[in-house]
Amino acid sequence: GENVEQHPSTLSVQEGDSAVIKCTYSDSASNYFPWYKQELGKRPQLIIDIRSNVGEKKDQRIAVTLNKTAKHFSLHITETQPEDSAVYFCAASGSARQLTFGSGTQLTVLP
Amino acid sequence: GAGVSQSPSNKVTEKGKDVELRCDPISGHTALYWYRQRLGQGLEFLIYFQGNSAPDKSGLPSDRFSAERTGESVSTLTIQRTQQEDSAVYLCASRRTADNYGYTFGSGTRLTVV
Numbered sequence A: 001g002e003n004v005e006q007h008p009s010t011l012s013v014q015e016g017d018s019a020v021i022k023c024t025y026s027d028s029a030s031n032y033f034p035w036y037k038q039e040l041g042k043r044p045q046l047i048i049d050i051r052s053n054v055g056e057k058k059d060q061r062i063a064v065t066l067n068k069t070a071k072h073f074s075l076h077i078t079e080t081q082p083e084d085s086a087v088y089f090c091a092a093s094g095s096a097r098q099l100t101f102g103s104g105t106q107l108t109v110l111p
Numbered sequence B: 001g002a003g004v005s006q007s008p009s010n011k012v013t014e015k016g017k018d019v020e021l022r023c024d025p026i027s028g029h030t031a032l033y034w035y036r037q038r039l040g041q042g043l044e045f046l047i048y049f050q051g052n053s054a055p056d057k058s059g060l061p062s063d064r065f066s067a068e069r070t071g072e073s074v075s076t077l078t079i080q081r082t083q084q085e086d087s088a089v090y091l092c093a094s095r096r097t098a099d100n101y102g103y104t105f106g107s108g109t110r111l112t113v114v
Helices: none
Strands: A004-007 A010-014 A019-025 A032-038 A045-051 A056-059 A062-067 A072-077 A086-092 A105-110 B005-007 B010-013 B019-024 B031-037 B043-050 B065-069 B075-079 B088-095 B109-113
Touching: A004 A086, A010 A019, A019 A086, A019 A105, A032 A062, A045 A056, A045 A062, A072 A086, B005 B088, B010 B019, B019 B088, B019 B109, B031 B075, B043 B065, B043 B075, B075 B088
Parallel strands: A010 A105, B010 B109
Antiparallel strands: A004 A019, A019 A072, A032 A045, A032 A086, A056 A062, A062 A072, A086 A105, B005 B019, B019 B075, B031 B043, B031 B088, B065 B075, B088 B109
């Protein structure tokens, strides 16, 4: 089955700096890669996703890149703000039609 | 409905009791998933329903866990003889059949076994 590794587990950045979270996956058949933001005590919220037919997608301060050859994808947040502080999860989905999640990254944006 | 609805939002139960958790997916979403999230950890896949196909139960951790789905609507996750290690948030998600995208999560049921 699919295995998703996520790094780092914790990340602290100064407000205004960029944050990068990286994930690798094992199943070459995976074709969908969403990123979720989870605030304390709340449900995971989809913030951006990418499909395997594109290499990069951007939505305002958030971007995701995908390297299918290397089987890794990354989340980039620019101009970070304190409200970006949360746990971020990457996930991958393919032929099994189920999401396999990374272990999460606790992002803290310091004012 | 407008979103994925789960009930109860919180459940405290005594060790050894059975519990039943409920999920109402978004109308028209034929795929439904259950995940478990222990405190401070990631989401573990439990079970997946797709229409009338046999469910994918590969993530259920033991035979104390079972789930059912009525047609393409409500699903219930049952945990028998609960143990303290079952304490977690149980999240339900649904998505449309037509593609592999657009998973939407409910707000979860926080289960505490005392």
